[in-house]
Amino acid sequence: MEEHHGYSDHKSDLLKRLRRAEGQVRGVHRMIEEDTYCIDVLTQVSAATKALEKVALALLEDHLSHCVATAAKEGGDVAAEKLREASQAIARFVG
Amino acid sequence: MEEHHGYSDHKSDLLKRLRRAEGQVRGVHRMIEEDTYCIDVLTQVSAATKALEKVALALLEDHLSHCVATAAKEGGDVAAEKLREASQAIARFVG
Amino acid sequence: MEEHHGYSDHKSDLLKRLRRAEGQVRGVHRMIEEDTYCIDVLTQVSAATKALEKVALALLEDHLSHCVATAAKEGGDVAAEKLREASQAIARFVG
Amino acid sequence: MEEHHGYSDHKSDLLKRLRRAEGQVRGVHRMIEEDTYCIDVLTQVSAATKALEKVALALLEDHLSHCVATAAKEGGDVAAEKLREASQAIARFVG
Numbered sequence: 001m002e003e004h005h006g007y008s009d010h011k012s013d014l015l016k017r018l019r020r021a022e023g024q025v026r027g028v029h030r031m032i033e034e035d036t037y038c039i040d041v042l043t044q045v046s047a048a049t050k051a052l053e054k055v056a057l058a059l060l061e062d063h064l065s066h067c068v069a070t071a072a073k074e075g076g077d078v079a080a081e082k083l084r085e086a087s088q089a090i091a092r093f094v095g
Numbered sequence: 096m097e098e099h100h101g102y103s104d105h106k107s108d109l110l111k112r113l114r115r116a117e118g119q120v121r122g123v124h125r126m127i128e129e130d131t132y133c134i135d136v137l138t139q140v141s142a143a144t145k146a147l148e149k150v151a152l153a154l155l156e157d158h159l160s161h162c163v164a165t166a167a168k169e170g171g172d173v174a175a176e177k178l179r180e181a182s183q184a185i186a187r188f189v190g
Numbered sequence: 191m192e193e194h195h196g197y198s199d200h201k202s203d204l205l206k207r208l209r210r211a212e213g214q215v216r217g218v219h220r221m222i223e224e225d226t227y228c229i230d231v232l233t234q235v236s237a238a239t240k241a242l243e244k245v246a247l248a249l250l251e252d253h254l255s256h257c258v259a260t261a262a263k264e265g266g267d268v269a270a271e272k273l274r275e276a277s278q279a280i281a282r283f284v285g
Numbered sequence: 286m287e288e289h290h291g292y293s294d295h296k297s298d299l300l301k302r303l304r305r306a307e308g309q310v311r312g313v314h315r316m317i318e319e320d321t322y323c324i325d326v327l328t329q330v331s332a333a334t335k336a337l338e339k340v341a342l343a344l345l346e347d348h349l350s351h352c353v354a355t356a357a358k359e360g361g362d363v364a365a366e367k368l369r370e371a372s373q374a375i376a377r378f379v380g
Contacts, residue, residue: 006228014222022219025212028245032204038196038253042279045246049239049283053189055218056235061182063228068159069174072167079164087156089232093189093239094148101323109317117314120307123340127299133291133348137374140341144334144378150313151330158323184327188334243379251372258349259364262357269354277346284338284378 006066007059014058021051056093060086101161102154109153116146151188155181196256197249204248211241246283250276291351292344299343306336341378345371 007014025048031041064086071082102109120143126136159181166177197204215238221231254276261272292299310333316326349371356367 005225007222007231008225011222011225015219018215018219018222022215025208025215025242029205029208029212032197032201032208035195035198035201038249038257039275039279041197042246042249042253043282045242045249046279046282049242049246052215052235052239052242056232056239057182057186057189059228059232059235060185061178063232064159064163064181065175065178067228068163069167069178072164073170075168080160083156083160083164085229086159087152089229089236090155090185090188091152092233092236093185094152100320102317102326103320106317106320110314113310113314113317117310120303120310120337124300124303124307127292127296127303130290130293130296133344133352134370134374136292137341137344137348138377140337140344141374141377144337144341147310147330147334147337151327151334154323154327154330158327162323180324184324184331187328187331247372247376247379250375251368254349254353254371255365255368258353259357259368262354263360265358270350273346273350273354276349277342280345280375280378281342283375284342 006062006064010058010062014055014062017051017055017058021048021055024048024051053093060089063089101157101159105153105157109150109157112146112150112153116143116150119143119146148188155184158184196252196254200248200252204245204252207241207245207248211238211245214238214241243283250279253279291347291349295343295347299340299347302336302340302343306333306340309333309336338378345374348374 024044028041028044028048031044068079068082068086071079119139123136123139123143126139163174163177163181166174214234218231218234218238221234258269258272258276261269309329313326313329313333316329353364353367353371356364
């Protein structure tokens with residue numbers, strides 16, 4: 001049996017966003033192969049990075065509103081641990 | 096009567112972190128006044144930015160473990176709104 | 191005839207770095223498909239983002255040391271334009 | 286005698302930008318002292334961070350168009366070293 005996570009309810013949404021990022025990364029690959037001007041490649045890398053950040057934010061929002069909210073209702077050590085974990089994940093994207 | 100927020104319990108910790116950031120921003124000011132070499136000023140600006148990001152992460156962690164956790168226990172529209180608000184605040188730092 | 195850009199001399203290095211990013215993005219895809227725990231997916235998204243940032247920095251370094259340096263030697267409007275362009279590209283990654 | 290750096294010609298511009306950042310950091314301080322709602326403090330921290338990033342970008346642009354351009358004209362090891370240094374400074378803001 002599969003586990004049920006924060007994003008399970010909109011997995012197809014998440015994969016759609018991710019496919020956009022994958023398409024942009026492929027675009028970067030093609031541009032480098034074709035010797036596209038550096039600045040134009042950089043613009044594309046920037047778009048791919050932003051697309052991945054959107055995937056991260058969607059995952060994080062699902063995680064907070066699902067796993068963290070569930071843990072908060074139960075309280076105690078599990079809740080504290082979930083919050084610490086979420087804060088660390090956020091820190092990795094902010095730093 | 097003052098409101099009680101996520102960070103109320105470690106306000107002095109938070110102000111201590113913030114004072115570090117303020118000290119680093121003052122350092123940037125002094126370095127520019129004294130015509131310090133650009134790269135060294137940039138290193139100092141980077142330190143000030145990282146110090147501010149740490150203030151943000153501390154605030155966010157307090158907010159999640161306090162306001163959001165409280166709202167999650169109550170559930171409903173208020174919880175959903177708090178989560179949306181927190182996600183937007185995170186997005187402003189990640190973007 | 192292909193144009194010669196900043197990264198032409200180490201195109202294979204750049205594509206190698208990019209393939210690492212592509213592998214990590216594929217990892218994210220697989221993890222979502224397999225309902226991996228949100229926080230672990232986020233760690234993988236973060237690794238993919240960092241890998242793309244390394245591609246960007248390598249591109250930028252090549253661009254500065256090649257196109258911008260060449261334009262600087264010539265001076266004038268072209269040099270000023272190249273510098274403005276590079277600064278804008280940097281701003282997109284810092285903002 | 287003071288050294289002449291990339292930003293010497295618009296030092297007053299740079300200090301003006303910096304004062305904006307300093308004002309915003311003071312705003313964060315006041316808001317925490319006054320127990321302002323976490324999310325509103327975070328919005329202010331985000332504004333302060335963005336203001337500092339603008340100072341960094343202005344410094345970097347001046348540095349590239351002045352010190353790096355001068356070194357590029359001369360070429361050789363000094364130019365290579367200046368470029369490496371600038372790339373590392375950029376990396377600290379992108380990472």
